[in-house]
Amino acid sequence: MRxxxxxxxxxxxxxxxxxxxxxxxxxxxxxxxxxxxxxSFTRLGDAYERDRPGAEVRFSFGGSSGLAQQIVSGAPxxxxxxxSPATMKTVTDAGRGAGPPAVFARNQLVIAVPKGNPRRIxxxxxxxxxxxxxxxxxxxxPCGSAAATALAAAGVEVTPVTxxxxxxxxxxxxxLGEVDAALVYRTDARSAAAEVDxxxxxxxxxxxxDYPVVALTDAPNxxxxxxxxxxxxxxxxxxxxxxxxxxxx
Amino acid sequence: MRSRTPLALAVPAxxxxxxxxxxxxxxxxxxxxxxxxxxxxxxxxxxxxxxSLLTATLATLVCLALGVPLAWLLARSGLPGRxxxxxxxxxxxxxxxxxxGVALLLVFGRRxxxxxxxxxxxxxxxxxxxxxxxxxxxxxAMPFLVIAVEGALRGADARYEEAAATLGAGRWxxxxxxxxxxxxxxVAAGAVLCWAxxxxxxxxxxxxxxxxxxxTQTMPLAVYLALEQDLDAAIVLxxxxxxxxxxxxxxxxxxxxxxx
Numbered sequence: 065m066r067x068x069x070x071x072x073x074x075x076x077x078x079x080x081x082x083x084x085x086x087x088x089x090x091x092x093x094x095x096x097x098x099x100x101x102x103x104s105f106t107r108l109g110d111a112y113e114r115d116r117p118g119a120e121v122r123f124s125f126g127g128s129s130g131l132a133q134q135i136v137s138g139a140p141x142x143x144x145x146x147x148s149p150a151t152m153k154t155v156t157d158a159g160r161g162a163g164p165p166a167v168f169a170r171n172q173l174v175i176a177v178p179k180g181n182p183r184r185i186x187x188x189x190x191x192x193x194x195x196x197x198x199x200x201x202x203x204x205x206p207c208g209s210a211a212a213t214a215l216a217a218a219g220v221e222v223t224p225v226t227x228x229x230x231x232x233x234x235x236x237x238x239x240l241g242e243v244d245a246a247l248v249y250r251t252d253a254r255s256a257a258a259e260v261d262x263x264x265x266x267x268x269x270x271x272x273x274d275y276p277v278v279a280l281t282d283a284p285n286x287x288x289x290x291x292x293x294x295x296x297x298x299x300x301x302x303x304x305x306x307x308x309x310x311x312x313x
Numbered sequence: 314m315r316s317r318t319p320l321a322l323a324v325p326a327x328x329x330x331x332x333x334x335x336x337x338x339x340x341x342x343x344x345x346x347x348x349x350x351x352x353x354x355x356x357x358x359x360x361x362x363x364x365s366l367l368t369a370t371l372a373t374l375v376c377l378a379l380g381v382p383l384a385w386l387l388a389r390s391g392l393p394g395r396x397x398x399x400x401x402x403x404x405x406x407x408x409x410x411x412x413x414g415v416a417l418l419l420v421f422g423r424r425x426x427x428x429x430x431x432x433x434x435x436x437x438x439x440x441x442x443x444x445x446x447x448x449x450x451x452x453x454a455m456p457f458l459v460i461a462v463e464g465a466l467r468g469a470d471a472r473y474e475e476a477a478a479t480l481g482a483g484r485w486x487x488x489x490x491x492x493x494x495x496x497x498x499x500v501a502a503g504a505v506l507c508w509a510x511x512x513x514x515x516x517x518x519x520x521x522x523x524x525x526x527x528x529t530q531t532m533p534l535a536v537y538l539a540l541e542q543d544l545d546a547a548i549v550l551x552x553x554x555x556x557x558x559x560x561x562x563x564x565x566x567x568x569x570x571x572x573x
Contacts (some may be wrong), residue, residue, distance in 0.1 A: 078487070097437060129542065131543070133544065202524060202538050202541070204542045205538075225523060226523025226524055226525055227525060227538075229534075229541075240415075240419075240424070242420060242422050
């Protein structure tokens, strides 16, 4: 019995996941989305499924650039939602966008500090203090380049103790109390409101991040892809995104 | 005189070799040879490589200093609960490295059980420091050394040690003059495994020590971040790490283990 199960598993492994076009999957929409969309898109997916009985949305959340790389390498997916136009461009340049991408939300940076703001950080200038430990995103990821722009706009030079691989990792360092502050998106700070406070600052308006979405060519479910993109951009989707702290495009 | 390899072994063996080597071939094929020289001189790469080699070596030394005695304890002593300890030693092997990194933060972090005391007493803070990288790598790599050395100890004939003891040697002398030379190859093999694992360490390092060029950004971290922007740069970095580590292992093998 066990041997047979093992064999079945091996056959499945060998066959890969190449049967995404199977009849049972006709109602499944596969969405690859930036990790900063994790909470809002999960909620959005639930609303979409309630709206269309029988439909199912499957998400894969991760760093935008990594997802873009997967799509360019031929990952079977229907929709891609990125945290920056630059990462979206790698996908559309590779000819995998079924049309021009549309910006569906905007996000802005805030200073995330531990609950109660023990170090009394109210301005970006406070981040430059000698004994203030700050986590920023690495320059290679969207939140890192946004942080560089925002800090430059605020006229502050900050030396972080770490350049994190994505915005959730930077936020985790605040939650764990390892750093005194981190620059994260407003939506990330809001999703962790029980553990962190968000400090808004003026310069962040200069580094607003656009979130583009596109239906993909070679989508296993092109109709579902178009319907999901329309839902994200429609009133119900926009309301969910606004509740999560995103700005409308 | 070599006997013919039975087909039942040869076929899966060749498949296994292909499985391990093909991804490497993939890297080689995609390497941007024309722009390689200029990419190799990009700033930051040497710093990451130097840091990787330094921290992996230091982590291996830490593992040797703590791991060999631990293996001896597990293999030779009458310690009660040895089975449990043996199982616990393998925890870092099954733990996803990122979880290991979080666990290290909870213990050695600023608010951690030990970290808070370290900070208050000595002003030492491990996260975001090069020492933190060594700690993360040692945590993940030590089981490889302990398991290899313990295996060697169990395979070694304890009668040599008993003979030395009956001739009046103390336990420490026996360990140093008899046991260690007996298990030398096992220790060396374990140290090589340990070093290789430390060199490739990613998850625990980036979680516990963070990522800062020149201080905590090792080659695997540099590769991961390069991948965010530029596949070619990531491939070049991977190739450099691969070539350097294979070269070092080959030299060590010839020097100390004798040609196999």
